[in-house]
Amino acid sequence: MASGAARIFQAGRDLHIYDAVDQRREVQRRVLARSEFVRRDLPLNLEHTLRAPIRGREDDLSFLRDNVAAGRHVVLAGPRGIGKTLLLQHAANTGTLSARVVADDARLVWLDRVPLCAEDIVQELVHTCYELDPDTVVPDSLARRMLGEVRALVVLDGVDLPPDEARVVISAMPRSVFVLSSRRDDLWVVAKQRSLGGLRLDDAIAMVDDELGEPLDRETVESDWDECDGNPQDVLERAVLRDSARSQGKVPEGLSGSEALAVVIPVVLTSLTDRARDALRALVAFGDVEWGGELLSTVCGVPEARGAGKLARKGLAQRENDRYRVTDLVAGFVPPVPESELPGLVDRIAEWVTGALPDAIAWEIRVIERALKRTLDAGMHDTALSLARVASAGLMWSRHWGAWAVVLGLGLRAAVGAESVRDEVYFRYCLAVRRLNDGNTEEAAELLIAAVSLARDDHDEHLATRVRELHAEVQHVAGRQPLSAVDTVLGRIAEAGAPVITTQWASGNGPVTLERMSTGKYKAHFANGYIPSTMHVAARGYGNHCSIMQLNDYSFANDTSIWIVCFDSGGTLVNSGFNLIYTSARIY
Numbered sequence: 001m002a003s004g005a006a007r008i009f010q011a012g013r014d015l016h017i018y019d020a021v022d023q024r025r026e027v028q029r030r031v032l033a034r035s036e037f038v039r040r041d042l043p044l045n046l047e048h049t050l051r052a053p054i055r056g057r058e059d060d061l062s063f064l065r066d067n068v069a070a071g072r073h074v075v076l077a078g079p080r081g082i083g084k085t086l087l088l089q090h091a092a093n094t095g096t097l098s099a100r101v102v103a104d105d106a107r108l109v110w111l112d113r114v115p116l117c118a119e120d121i122v123q124e125l126v127h128t129c130y131e132l133d134p135d136t137v138v139p140d141s142l143a144r145r146m147l148g149e150v151r152a153l154v155v156l157d158g159v160d161l162p163p164d165e166a167r168v169v170i171s172a173m174p175r176s177v178f179v180l181s182s183r184r185d186d187l188w189v190v191a192k193q194r195s196l197g198g199l200r201l202d203d204a205i206a207m208v209d210d211e212l213g214e215p216l217d218r219e220t221v222e223s224d225w226d227e228c229d230g231n232p233q234d235v236l237e238r239a240v241l242r243d244s245a246r247s248q249g250k251v252p253e254g255l256s257g258s259e260a261l262a263v264v265i266p267v268v269l270t271s272l273t274d275r276a277r278d279a280l281r282a283l284v285a286f287g288d289v290e291w292g293g294e295l296l297s298t299v300c301g302v303p304e305a306r307g308a309g310k311l312a313r314k315g316l317a318q319r320e321n322d323r324y325r326v327t328d329l330v331a332g333f334v335p336p337v338p339e340s341e342l343p344g345l346v347d348r349i350a351e352w353v354t355g356a357l358p359d360a361i362a363w364e365i366r367v368i369e370r371a372l373k374r375t376l377d378a379g380m381h382d383t384a385l386s387l388a389r390v391a392s393a394g395l396m397w398s399r400h401w402g403a404w405a406v407v408l409g410l411g412l413r414a415a416v417g418a419e420s421v422r423d424e425v426y427f428r429y430c431l432a433v434r435r436l437n438d439g440n441t442e443e444a445a446e447l448l449i450a451a452v453s454l455a456r457d458d459h460d461e462h463l464a465t466r467v468r469e470l471h472a473e474v475q476h477v478a479g480r481q482p483l484s485a486v487d488t489v490l491g492r493i494a495e496a497g498a499p500v501i502t503t504q505w506a507s508g509n510g511p512v513t514l515e516r517m518s519t520g521k522y523k524a525h526f527a528n529g530y531i532p533s534t535m536h537v538a539a540r541g542y543g544n545h546c547s548i549m550q551l552n553d554y555s556f557a558n559d560t561s562i563w564i565v566c567f568d569s570g571g572t573l574v575n576s577g578f579n580l581i582y583t584s585a586r587i588y
């Protein structure tokens with residue numbers, strides 16, 4: 001579905017994508033119409049296969065055990081490669097991270113792949129705890145009600161959120177205890193933080209011996225350990241690079257650690273095949289970002305084993321969970337990708353996105369985001385727009401609407417830069433759909449005000465109608481909220497909508513005019529004797545009795561007039577003033 005939707009929009013640009021958006025929303029409605037949701041049978045504990053033995057972390061384990069047992073949230077903080085994941089997995093295997101530690105009725109929730117925004121993390125948690133269709137996006141208020149019933153030890157391995165967003169995630173499960181690992185050092189405001197330090201020298205030497213199968217010169221390892229502050233991944237990276245150079249008989253003598261690496265890395269780079277170099281250039285194209293093996297292979301045209309896999313074996317790339325990145329140490333020796341090569345690179349990313357499943361696209365959002373930003377910064381708006389279109393069409397069908405929002409925001413920027421009115425309206429429309437799904441009617445209305453004006457200027461009646469219909473739904477949702485929260489915004493929608501009506505019919509069948517009758521009702525007049533078969537009306541009543549908007553189809557009678565009526569919250573017809581949101585007419 002994702003790739004099909006992307007192809008329709010890319011090939012036609014006749015706004016069939018709106019049908020896909022609305023179809024997606026209809027699927028949402030059917031799924032969420034259920035009155036009950038079934039809880040999953042979550043485990044008490046998990047067993048992990050450790051990639052290496054744990055060394056020198058006794059005090060860190062004690063800190064973790066004591067705070068979890070006391071019901072306190074914990075953050076394990078430290079740079080990439082310091083050993084946070086290994087510590088968590090060891091703690092799980094030894095029973096320190098068992099649901100029984102929290103409460104007898106608690107269960108364990110463990111996410112080892114954590115989405116990149118709070119909104120998507122909450123979605124991932126509710127899908128882990130409840131049986132839901134994989135692509136269902138649960139509105140935030142409902143997700144929090146569902147998660148509020150769960151008591152669990154929640155482990156999120158690899159959180160990259162500022163404190164305010166981390167607090168949003170933790171507050172979604174008030175009966176649970178959270179353990180987070182993060183490269184950030186400012187999450188102490190939301191949990192008890194433990195900053196992990198580097199390994200002791202003897203542990204670092206033992207780690208290198210285990211990895212390479214033979215001892216290195218102790219003085220060399222000690223030099224690397226000192227320069228890396230004991231970070232095990234960085235120490236090991238340097239050891240593997242030296243080993244790669246040694247295998248070619250080119251080991252520098254009499255140089256310090258950094259001086260030797262300045263010789264070693266170019267030696268290893270020159271040993272690469274052309275295919276491995278292509279993979280390396282793609283990895284450094286957008287800075288320090290992780291690539292999935294499948295995406296990387298598609299973009300560089302090299303099978304993983306001969307490209308990224310070879311880079312990892314030589315120490316030029318780091319691999320974890322089938323994802324690859326190049327460290328700053330190595331990236332400094334690789335020439336940057338020139339702007340002239342960006343369009344081809346981004347087009348190949350778009351090609352992969354077109355055929356990928358929605359979830360796969362979501363897990364590559366950082367690559368997509370970096371690609372969009374770099375092309376936009378280079379003024380390549382059309383190139384960015386092509387990628388944003390297909391990525392948006394795919395992510396729409398995933399549950400990762402936070403990732404979708406990232407693409408929509410950058411796609412809107414690309415559409416404005418490319419002066420594509422239809423694309424700009426599309427991205428605004430989709431952003432409004434997201435906000436409406438969250439119940440954020442004020443932001444949805446703000447987005448649609450601009451979209452109404454743009455649709456009018458584009459002279460696209462079909463598009464203008466779709467935008468006004470979404471206006472009506474925004475107003476319907478707002479009608480269930482306190483009046484003070486939405487009256488100002490709805491007034492602005494009404495103001496924005498009125499010119500659309502006039503412009504639309506002035507260029508076709510003449511303007512629509514409204515006449516207030518003595519009964520307090522209204523009727524609409526159409527110029528030139530035009531008699532449509534159906535009239536769509538959306539209005540929001542006000543006063544003590546009229547607190548909801550009524551959206552319906554009315555059959556015409558009496559030539560060119562139609563009564564516009566209001567109802568109270570119980571469905572009884574009443575006389576009332578109202579804010580008119582839109583009127584439109586069609587011949588079917």
